[in-house]
Amino acid sequence: MSAPVTISIDAMGGDHAPEMVVEGVRLAHVRLPHVRYLLFGDAQRIEPLLEKAPEIKGVCTVRHTDEAVSNDAKPSQVLRTGRRSSMWLAVDAVAKGEAAGVVSAGNTGALMAVSKFVLRMLPGIDRPAIAGLFPTEKGETVMLDLGANVDCNANNLVEFAVMGEVFARAVLGLEQPSVGLLNVGSEDMKGNDAVKAAAAALRDSPLPIRFHGFVEGNDIGAGTVDVVVTDGFTGNIALKTAEGTVKFYSSFLRQAFQSSILAKIGYIFAKHALNKVKMRTDPRRYNGAMFLGLNGIAVKSHGGTDAFGFANAIAVAVDLVAHGYNERIRKEFDRLNPQDPPTQRAAGNG
Structure with missing residues (x-):
C-alpha cells in the first residue's frame, strides 16, 4: 500500500471551478485512494459539493478564503495583493510542509510568479x-x-x-x-x-x-x-x-x-x-x-479542462512526489557542477 500523500488544491482556479475541481478530486481518489487533499477556496461553495461526494469527504480538508485569482490578473498584481487568494494559500501549504505538491487550473502567469516567489528555485537552476x-x-x-x-x-x-x-x-x-x-x-x-x-x-x-x-x-x-x-x-x-x-x-x-x-x-x-x-x-x-526547477512540486492544469483532465493533473503531481523528483534533480545538478557546491549556487540564485 502506498504511503499517504497530501496535495493542496487551488479549488477556485479554472473556468469551471469549484465544481470541476471537486469532481476531479473524486475521480482521482478512485485511482489514488492514499492521497489526502487540502482544498483552498470558498467553503460555502465547496462544502455542499463534498456533501454530494461522501466517498471523498473524509480525505478532504477545506481551508476557507474569499479571495481568488482571476484569469486576467497580472502576475505583478497577484504578488502585491494576492496573499489571501486560494492560489497563494495552496502554494504556501507546500512551502510550509503541509502538502507535498500543489495543483491549480488558474492563471498560468500568476501561478508561475507565486510559485517562484513562495517556493524559490532549486539550487543550481x-x-x-x-x-x-x-x-x-x-x-x-x-x-x-x-x-x-x-x-x-x-x-x-x-x-x-x-x-x-x-x-x-x-x-x-x-x-x-x-x-x-x-x-x-x-x-x-x-x-x-x-x-x-x-x-x-x-x-x-x-x-x-x-x-x-x-x-x-x-x-x-x-x-x-x-x-x-x-x-x-x-x-x-x-x-x-x-x-x-x-x-x-x-x-x-x-x-x-x-x-x-x-x-x-x-x-x-x-x-x-x-x-x-x-x-x-x-x-x-x-x-x-509541471513547473520544473522550483523547490517544490507545482502542477498547472489547463484552465478549460474538465474533471477527467484535472484528475490527470493530480496524478502527475502525485507521481512526481512518489518518485522524489526534486531530490533527483538536486543530485543531477550536483553531478553536473561538482566544483560548485549547492550552498554557493543557492546563494547565487538569491
Whole structure:
C-alpha cells in the first residue's frame, strides 16, 4: 500500500471551478485512494459539493478564503495583493510542509510568479520551465519549455535537458530517456548560437544523458526522442499548434461524417476505430504541466479542462512526489557542477 500523500488544491482556479475541481478530486481518489487533499477556496461553495461526494469527504480538508485569482490578473498584481487568494494559500501549504505538491487550473502567469516567489528555485537552476507530455507514434514524449521563458541562453537549455530527462524517468518510467534539442534542421551547423552551444555542452556533459542531437518539428509526433528541449517561445507555439491541429481534424472528421447518408452509415462502422483515435489524442489524458526547477512540486492544469483532465493533473503531481523528483534533480545538478557546491549556487540564485 502506498504511503499517504497530501496535495493542496487551488479549488477556485479554472473556468469551471469549484465544481470541476471537486469532481476531479473524486475521480482521482478512485485511482489514488492514499492521497489526502487540502482544498483552498470558498467553503460555502465547496462544502455542499463534498456533501454530494461522501466517498471523498473524509480525505478532504477545506481551508476557507474569499479571495481568488482571476484569469486576467497580472502576475505583478497577484504578488502585491494576492496573499489571501486560494492560489497563494495552496502554494504556501507546500512551502510550509503541509502538502507535498500543489495543483491549480488558474492563471498560468500568476501561478508561475507565486510559485517562484513562495517556493524559490532549486539550487543550481536559474529559471523554471514548464514541461508537458505529447502523444507520439511510439508513446509519449516530454517537451519543455512550453512558455515560461521566451528568451533562453545555452545554459538554460542545458538545465531544461537535465530536468526533462529526470522528469521522463520519474513520470514515464524510462530507464535512460533520449534527449533532443529542437532546431530548424538536424545538421550540426544549423540553428542559433544558443542551440549550438547547448548541444556541445550536452555532448560533453559528465551526466549519463543519452543525447540524440538536434530534432525537427516533425520528430515530436514521430517520437524520435523521449525529451524535446526548446525555449518557451518555440515550445508554446508548438503546443498551441498541436492542440489546434487536433481540434481542426476532429471538426473536419465530424463534418465529413455528417455530409451524407452514406457518410453517416460509414461512421457507424468506423465508430470503434475513431473512438480509439479520440482517446489516444485526447488532451485531457496529457493534462498537467509541471513547473520544473522550483523547490517544490507545482502542477498547472489547463484552465478549460474538465474533471477527467484535472484528475490527470493530480496524478502527475502525485507521481512526481512518489518518485522524489526534486531530490533527483538536486543530485543531477550536483553531478553536473561538482566544483560548485549547492550552498554557493543557492546563494547565487538569491
